[in-house]
Each structure stands twice: as structure tokens, then as C-alpha cells.
Amino acid sequence: MPDEPTQPPSSQHETLIGAIRRYLATHPAAADTVEGIAGWAVGAVASVTADEVRTALTHMEARGEVAKRHELGGAEVFARTDALADVPVGTLRIGIDLGGSKTEIIALDSDGRQRLRRREPTPREDYDAILALVATLVADAESECGVAPGTASVGIGTPGSVSRATGLLRGSNSVCLNGMPVKRDLEARLHRTIAIANDANCFVLSEATDGAARDASVVFGVILGTGVGGGVVVNGRVIEGRNGIGGEWGHNPLPWPTDDERPGAPCFCGQHGCIETWLSGPGLARDHQASFPGDAAPAHEIVVRAGQGDAACEATLARYEERLARALAHVINIVDPDVVVLGGGLSNVERWYHSVPRLWSRWVFSDRVDTRLVRHAHGDSSGVRGAAWLPSG
């Protein structure tokens, strides 16, 4: 390529549009003032003025990518027309993590600042009581945050998924929710359209929106905990998938198995050797005990003992990180994400972030691997924050 002393204006214009597109895809509110976008763009594109940003936004508006709104005080705000843009700027965003043992609520400003967070025990196997609890938590949150009843957006994260065919929830560990029209019943109680998504998808959305993967377009997120879940977010949107199982990864088989890894332990799903049976906390503990009979330590204790120089526990972690590298390499070969973000109890092992990217290149079908592996930024509030970021309805 010959040297170009100056970029032609049209090229700079398209570069700026690309940068704005990335910014609005990852900015928590998916919207900002012209001045806000210009202030950010100066860091992303050399020497850009507010007028150039306004021109680029006008072009994007003509293409239907953004829409202009007038804020209080006359400021012009441009928002993406898809993804989060269906929630007006300034709306209180409520997220609820509806788990088997506890129900958590968070309320966020449109820029992601936490206004309120509360946790209550989930009523045990009582469907009507669970609906009533959610309704009470939402009403209280709106009242305490000083917004009119019924005006907050509400997103729910929960284990399992809503069947596209029937609208009924399935696969939840709160068994009384399975087979029920949870979304429809909650919408009737809350007098508004709500969003509902798998809790692992909410985790990934949270980290992709304003967490550890906020600058990335394509994010694969993994929860390594009691179970193993996954999710894919592209340009700020969860890939739900045709069957509602997008990103489900824990019940694929461990790839490139060795002879002594076959067929693997039985899994509750009916298969053998699922990734979850290797990479969950109980899976790590079982693998350790299989190699060192009589040592029935739980996963967190194995991690601590490995750090203290226990050779048996160290060997177990070495097997675990090699399997994690294989399992993630398989995903990189299909999705090729910019970032892989880890959550759950086993994501807090510092060594994975150095060892796994060194190991996975052996199986990734590329001469070099630039994928980043990062730890969650929002800890155990990621799931409930992600529920708040779900596009309403």
C-alpha cells in the first residue's frame, strides 16, 4: 500500500460512523448526547469535532440506525433504534434475578448507576407467592426511587428458558415455575411488557454492556459454578437462538477427549461426559477424588490447597485448566468471540487468565489467537444487572 499523507474525508466519515456504531452498541444506555458521543469519539478517532459527529449521526439516522430524541433542557440525544433503544432515556431499569433459593432486585439509572438492590428468599414451590413477591419488589422499588408506578422497565433473569413454541418456562430449578406462563402472568401483575431471559445470558449481557467485556462486539460468557452455563452477546444483544438455547455449552461433550476421559461421568441431562461434568465445582471435586481416592475435598478447598503447594491439588487444577482450554477452543472455532468472560465461583482462580490462553492455541484453528479471556467485573451482581439491561418486551 502506498503511503497516504491524509485520509480522504469520506474514509474518515465512515471510520467515525463505525466508531459511533461500536460506542452505541456497548454504551449502557445505547444512547447519548451529541456532545457525549463527540467527547468519547475524540479518544477513538483522531481530531473529530462535534459538527462531524452530528453529520455522521444524521447519516446514521437516514439509514435507520439511530433516532434523535430531545431531552429536557433541549439537548439532542441520539439512540440506537434496535437493542436497548426501546427503553426511553431516563427510564428506571429494574432487573430481577429469580433463583431457586433467593430473589434479588436491582434498580439502575439509564447510565447504569445502582439506585437500589435487595434480596429476599424465594417462596418455596409456591407459584402464586413468587408472582406476588416479584410484584411487591417492583412496586416498592418504584416507590423508593421516586418514579411513577408502572413506568420502570422490568427484566427477569432465571434458570431455564421460555419455550418459543408454547411460551412456557422449562428447565428451571424452581420446579413450580416449569410449565407455567411466567412471562404472561408477570406482565398481568405488573401491568407492562417485561423481558425474561436465562440467568447465564443475563450475566453475559451485563458484562458486555458495562462490565469486563464492554468494549467488545462479540462476547462469549461462561458461568463456572455448581453448574456450567454459557451465553453469547453480539453488539449488545443476547443471541437467544431459534430454540431459545443460544450459548448453551455445558451439555456439549468435552472436546478432544483422551481415552481415559471417555465416556465420562453421567450427567443429569442423560448424557455422559458433558462439559458441566468436568468444569463445574462438583466436577472438579469428583475428578480430584478419582485421581486421589479418599481425598473428598470440595472445589474451593482444592484451589486453596493448590496455592499452598499441595502437589495433588496442583495436578487437579492443571487437568482442569487444560480441559477448560479445550472446551473454550471449541467455541472460539465456531463463534470466534472478541472476548470470553468468566463468572461463577471457579472464575476467581487467577491462574486461568494466564494459563488458559496459553493452552487453547493448540486447538484453535488459527495461526494466532487474539481472543481475550477476562474475569467478570460485576461479581455476583452481574446476573441481576444483566436482567435490568434486557430490552423490554
Ligand SMILES: [Zn+2]
Ligand atoms: Zn449434560
